Amino acid sequence: xxxxxxxxxxxxxxxxxxxxxxxxxxxxxxxxxxxxxxxxxxxxxxxxxxxxxxxxxxxxxxxxxxxxxxxxxxxxxxxxxxxxxxxxxxxxxxxxxxxxxxxxxxxxxxxxxxxxxxxxxxxxxxxxxxxxxxxxxxxxxxxxxxxxxxxxxxxxxxxxxxxxxxxxxxxxxxxxxxxxxxxxxxxxxxxxxxxxxxxxxxxxxxxxxxxxxxxxxxxxxxxxxxxxxxxxxxxxxxxxxxxxxxxxxxxxxxxxxxxxxxxxxxxxxxxxxxxxxxxxxxxxxxxxxxxxxxxxxxxxxxxxxxxxxxxxxxxxxxxxxxxxxxxxxxxxxxxxxxxxxxxxxxxxxxxxxxxxxxxxxxxxxxxxxxxxx
Amino acid sequence: xxxxxxxxxxxxxxxxxxxxxxxxxxxxxxxxxxxxxxxxxxxxxxxxxxxxxxxxxxxxxxxxxxxxxxxxxxxxxxxxxxxxxxxxxxxxxxxxxxxxxxxxxxxxxxxxxxxxxxxxxxxxxxxxxxxxxxxxxxxxxxxxxxxxxxxxxxxxxxxxxxxxxxxxxxxxxxxxxxxxxxxxxxxxxx
Numbered sequence: 001x002x003x004x005x006x007x008x009x010x011x012x013x014x015x016x017x018x019x020x021x022x023x024x025x026x027x028x029x030x031x032x033x034x035x036x037x038x039x040x041x042x043x044x045x046x047x048x049x050x051x052x053x054x055x056x057x058x059x060x061x062x063x064x065x066x067x068x069x070x071x072x073x074x075x076x077x078x079x080x081x082x083x084x085x086x087x088x089x090x091x092x093x094x095x096x097x098x099x100x101x102x103x104x105x106x107x108x109x110x111x112x113x114x115x116x117x118x119x120x121x122x123x124x125x126x127x128x129x130x131x132x133x134x135x136x137x138x139x140x141x142x143x144x145x146x147x148x149x150x151x152x153x154x155x156x157x158x159x160x161x162x163x164x165x166x167x168x169x170x171x172x173x174x175x176x177x178x179x180x181x182x183x184x185x186x187x188x189x190x191x192x193x194x195x196x197x198x199x200x201x202x203x204x205x206x207x208x209x210x211x212x213x214x215x216x217x218x219x220x221x222x223x224x225x226x227x228x229x230x231x232x233x234x235x236x237x238x239x240x241x242x243x244x245x246x247x248x249x250x251x252x253x254x255x256x257x258x259x260x261x262x263x264x265x266x267x268x269x270x271x272x273x274x275x276x277x278x279x280x281x282x283x284x285x286x287x288x289x290x291x292x293x294x295x296x297x298x299x300x301x302x303x304x305x306x307x308x309x310x311x312x313x314x315x316x317x318x319x320x321x322x323x324x325x326x327x328x329x330x331x332x333x334x335x336x337x338x339x340x341x342x343x344x345x346x347x348x349x350x351x352x353x354x355x356x357x358x359x360x361x362x363x364x365x366x367x368x369x370x371x372x373x
Numbered sequence: 374x375x376x377x378x379x380x381x382x383x384x385x386x387x388x389x390x391x392x393x394x395x396x397x398x399x400x401x402x403x404x405x406x407x408x409x410x411x412x413x414x415x416x417x418x419x420x421x422x423x424x425x426x427x428x429x430x431x432x433x434x435x436x437x438x439x440x441x442x443x444x445x446x447x448x449x450x451x452x453x454x455x456x457x458x459x460x461x462x463x464x465x466x467x468x469x470x471x472x473x474x475x476x477x478x479x480x481x482x483x484x485x486x487x488x489x490x491x492x493x494x495x496x497x498x499x500x501x502x503x504x505x506x507x508x509x510x511x512x513x514x515x516x517x518x519x520x521x522x523x524x525x526x527x528x529x530x531x532x533x534x535x536x537x538x539x540x541x542x543x544x545x546x547x548x549x550x551x552x553x554x555x556x557x558x559x560x561x562x563x
Contacts, residue, residue: 051377116417179396179410284436
């Protein structure tokens with residue numbers, strides 16, 4: 001049942017609505033195109049609901065405020081674009097290592113550096129996986145519509161709470177600034193971290209477990225550090241075993257739960273001999289391209305990645321059983337194509353576009369025709 | 374894109390209120406029961422620079438939400454004409470604000486000038502309302518949507534301080550639009 005009629009919202013506004021619906025109680029950020037409407041909406045709405053909005057001095061301050069707020073018990077969020085994400089990297093690694101739930105929205109624009117602020121790109125996909133030093137697999141989601149800006153923002157908060165991790169919503173300018181119908185439904189579960197002060201906050205008996213997260217004031221004598229720590233939070237900066245155990249667990253708690261985290265949309269695959277693998281706004285171009293190809297008798301299919309990290313390996317293994325050729329259109333130099341190639345025996349063809357414009361369906365259809373088996 | 378979809382583009386300069394037009398038209402379309410998608414392209418300047426706002430009104434689900442070839446192109450600056458006239462769909466119609474667009478230089482198009490800014494200046498005394506005169510002209514000509522749905526969207530989205538003058542601008546535009554079909558280069562909307 002739809003609990004509300006459809007509204008016409010911009011993707012960024014739908015993201016803010018999703019955050020509010022999921023129980024976001026703290027936002028700290030620094031405005032940056034093309035993400036600013038998220039901040040603008042929350043600047044208006046959070047204080048009205050008695051919650052906290054802070055405009056910070058920069059993105060370094062923003063992510064650090066978000067981490068602090070999370071340890072004070074808030075569901076905390078920030079939003080930015082590539083240049084801000086680069087500044088946040090140190091704090092993001094700290095959030096991952098201290099197992100701090102939070103949501104980071106990256107509305108990707110044309111980079112590198114300041115690039116073109118109002119133009120579209122998707123060049124930050126590998127950055128959220130490899131930008132933090134050390135080794136940690138994050139969770140990153142990829143919305144393909146204004147509706148998914150709402151739905152996946154809610155999911156991002158829930159996954160952050162379930163796994164005690166920073167979760168990235170990897171939007172792009174195309175989706176962030178698109179206006180479409182969206183149902184701001186309320187038929188979802190809100191998940192909350194387990195605030196148990198009687199068990200250690202940084203370790204579990206299971207090697208892929210998520211420890212409980214008491215917050216300041218719960219009486220857990222919390223010690224939080226970005227240095228290697230044992231189950232109770234004591235610094236262990238020389239011993240190999242605590243370091244191995246912690247690094248392995250914070251990765252395994254994500255990688256061992258791929259089936260729970262990863263979502264893909266599979267369409268027209270039953271008889272497909274060729275497939276397009278796409279994500280974000282480009283997923284829309286790919287859907288139109290696949291439908292146009294089908295009208296011309298080409299047996300094309302689509303796998304749209306709604307999750308980018310952990311990388312959807314199982315879906316690509318399934319696809320490998322069906323098709324001989326795969327086209328991966330991207331608004332970057334082939335970041336996801338590289339990952340797809342590593343997972344598949346099928347021939348993987350990268351279609352890159354780096355002019356700050358979206359990829360048109362015709363360009364994808366043309367490349368599929370070129371590579372037909 | 375299905376046959377049941379109409380693609381509309383507003384082209385002009387930053388500051389002319391085109392993104393507002395796109396947002397209003399999209400909401401009006403939804404109120405009238407259509408599937409809608411609206412997008413825009415603009416530069417990083419607050420004023421000036423080529424800007425476009427695109428809207429798709431469709432009876433069916435919209436797969437690719439951007440406009441390639443507008444069926445209706447409403448142009449409020451010469452620069453925008455020069456940039457976007459080539460994108461017009463084969464049977465599409467281009468209406469230009471005659472105050473800013475002096476040179477309909479691309480031959481063979483169904484195109485005409487309407488006095489949007491002139492009307493805004495003479496009848497309202499405020500050139501800034503020319504955007505809604507232009508929207509009215511496009512709707513008066515095509516009858517794509519019930520004007521009441523547009524008014525309802527405007528009441529929701531336009532700053533209340535400027536709502537009345539813009540509603541008046543829309544009505545003046547609707548009137549201008551009814552005369553467009555008589556233009557020899559344009560003819561009736563299909």
